[in-house]
Amino acid sequence: MPTINRIASFHKDMTAWRHDIHRHPETAFEEVRTADIVADKLKSFGIEVHRGLAKTGVVGVLRSGTSKRSIGLRADMDALDVHETNRFAHASTIPGKMHACGHDGHTTMLLGAARYLAETRNFDGTVNFIFQPAEENEGGGRVMVEEGLFGKFPCDGVYGMHNIPGIPVGHFAVRPGPMMAATAIFEIVVKGVGTGAALPHRGVDPILAGSHIVTALQSIVARNVDPMDNAVISTTQFHAGTTWNVIPLECTLRGTVRVFKESVQDIVEKRMESIARNVAEGLGAALARWRYERRNPPTVNSVQEAENAARAASTLVGAENVDRTPTPLMAGEDFAWMLLKKPGCYIWIGNGDGEGGCMVHSPGYDFNDEILPLGASYWATLVEQQLARQDE
Known part of the structure; x- marks a missing residue:
């Protein structure tokens, strides 16, 4: 599966991060431990860290070069009130709570991209890594926007990503217009x-x-x-x-x-x-x-940003593995509040049909660790393309 080599080299690290977060699920606005992990890792990468938006939200800011261009990358951190039935070593240790939607994987993929981008800085502009609480039911994305997310951290465009069981590993899906x-x-x-x-x-x-x-x-x-x-x-x-x-x-x-x-x-x-x-x-x-x-408005992708996302995904997996006409899902997503304020795009990454292949919100679900480096590589590629260094 095509990934950035440097990101692939710390796949084991990302897997360990994800398993740790999965073992300690936290639900809406209670993601204190998870936010601490995110903030500590961002700081260790040399990234500027801001906390306090929507109570447990974390925003990492990474600058390179002199361009005023900026991009926002968002991952959700919260778990669900679901009792996990899995018996593997990294199963939830909190009765009645589990990462049944893959937000542990989403957080890990964005952390992986942050580590790589902080090392390489092969871009010109500002990257805002947005780690959002309370996506499930409680509107953490709306709260972050209401508390001044884009005033404090300007973004020319904002992007989100979610795993989807049933889409094969190594495939993405994205379209302009309604997604959720x-x-x-x-x-x-x-x-x-x-x-x-x-x-x-x-x-x-x-x-x-x-x-x-x-x-x-x-x-x-x-x-x-x-x-x-x-x-x-x-x-x-x-x-x-x-x-x-x-x-x-x-x-x-x-x-x-x-x-x-x-x-x-x-x-x-x-x-x-x-x-x-x-x-x-x-x-x-x-x-x-x-x-x-x-609660949430529909999640609607802007045309240019959907094209940007498709281009980044195609660079990694080939255009033939990027579905540009997926059927929108009736599921909801509070990333929609960010898209009301900024142009942006929400893309789906395939979680596969094997391990973790059951649908999200199931007590038997698990995020597929195989796709961690691919998701991180997508984020990194998107940044390097959208904030590409300009010729003198």
């Missing part, structure tokens, strides 16, 4: 009348009403959204009751919505509330709480 969907969360609390389970006619069953709401919500995508548009409504939590023989007072439904267009988001939000309220009332219950929170 906008995200929202919802919460529906249905209130009934509690009673004994043997006497359902003496109460109002919120579980029955909640079950009908879950089913009815699926009619929105099927019958209210234009078939040429995209939308996903997934109820991911259903909480009710504490014992076998009592119909509880209420039930709580929670889940997520994914779309690409704000107009579709408007339709979905309005219809969800209407369905929840009317189905509950139709069954004698009541909608006690309705919450719909729009």
Whole structure:
């Protein structure tokens, strides 16, 4: 697999870094240990380190030459609230938390690129290495932007990367325009009348009403959204009751919505509330709480920066191994907030189908160490091309 030789020479070091981070997962805004590791390594490479944005964020700044040009490279650091089922030596040591999305690998690849670029400095300008907390659910990217990321660390363009199981090792995928969907969360609390389970006619069953709401919500995508548009409504939590023989007072439904267009988001939000309220009332219950929170906008690549990313990837693996027309994913990504402020690009790197080949957010997932030097080489190549030394 084509990689920069110097980066390939410290592949074992990167693997050790990644395994250490994987063993000690930290979730949103709690990435203290991980941030310490990142900051210490950047300092050891001779890179200027800044801390404090979004609580646990780290930004490394590396300058070379005299050019005013600048580039931002972003990696996410946080883990998920998932109990790991893997049994290998570097499995999570924190019950109920694991790196189930590969952010340990993303952090390591950017550290590898930082080490190489600090050694070689074969570029003219400024590189901002952005290590972001809280990508999963809590919007760390938005917080970094709101707290002045690009005012403090100017970037002509900003770039992100994510591993994707199912894309072969040695392959990339990137396109201009939408790559990932906008995200929202919802919460529906249905209130009934509690009673004994043997006497359902003496109460109002919120579980029955909640079950009908879950089913009815699926009619929105099927019958209210234009078939040429995209939308996903997934109820991911259903909480009710504490014992076998009592119909509880209420039930709580929670889940997520994914779309690409704000107009579709408007339709979905309005219809969800209407369905929840009317189905509950139709069954004698009541909608006690309705919450719909729009989290991340869609992740949209700018045209020139997508071309820049494709060029860097093609330099390493060949144009034939860079998919320039991938189907956008309905998954969300808070890197979108950075793309709202700066032109940029989000690229996918293949994680393969072998070890670690199960999909992200699975308790059996693991980042593929084989691609660590390739990802680091992509970052380094992107910098050397975009901040190439100009002829005198």
